Amino acid sequence: MAKGIEIRGVDQVVKNLNRLGERVREETTAVVAETAERVVERAKALSPVHTGRLRSSIRVEGIVDKNGRIIAEVRAGGEGVDYAAEVHEEHPTGSKFIQKAVLATAPELPAALKRIWLREIEGKKL
Numbered sequence: 001m002a003k004g005i006e007i008r009g010v011d012q013v014v015k016n017l018n019r020l021g022e023r024v025r026e027e028t029t030a031v032v033a034e035t036a037e038r039v040v041e042r043a044k045a046l047s048p049v050h051t052g053r054l055r056s057s058i059r060v061e062g063i064v065d066k067n068g069r070i071i072a073e074v075r076a077g078g079e080g081v082d083y084a085a086e087v088h089e090e091h092p093t094g095s096k097f098i099q100k101a102v103l104a105t106a107p108e109l110p111a112a113l114k115r116i117w118l119r120e121i122e123g124k125k126l
Contacts (some may be wrong), residue, residue, distance in 0.1 A: 018077040024120050029070050030062055031112045035105055036060045036072030042101035043074065048093050058098070074098055 043058045054076060061073040076098060077084030088098060 020120060024116060025070070027120070028113060029115045031109070031116065032070045032072050033060065033063050035109050035112065036063070036074055039072070039074050039101045039105045039109070040100070042104055043076070043098045044102055046097035047076070048087060048091050048097075053081050054084055054087060057084060074102070 003088060037060060040058050040060055044055045047055045047058060057078050058074070058076045061075040063070065063072050065071075076088060086124055087095070
């Protein structure tokens with residue numbers, strides 16, 4: 001007759017993994033938010049200026065979780081700045097200013113996320 005194997009501490013391991021996942025998600029959300037603010041700064045520097053309203057309208061609209069993906073929404077425009085999309089897409093001196101800012105900032109994100117994983121998974125002090 002086969003003997004059973006008793007494993008102790010499984011509940012604690014599951015709790016620890018859940019806490020780890022929560023911490024990583026919280027820290028990842030913070031890193032995405034910080035990165036989005038850098039996108040905003042760069043987009044403002046790249047946007048054409050006539051009155052300054054367009055530049056002032058560039059902002060982080062929110063940080064959202066879409067199906068497990070943490071996404072920052074950077075937008076331009078709003079009340080009195082209904083021309084933002086047209087300027088972004090077509091203006092000869094500032095077209096695609098948000099897109100260019102995202103592309104310039106995106107390379108910073110992997111290193112920041114790697115630091116989170118190293119700290120949380122491997123317990124390294126950074």
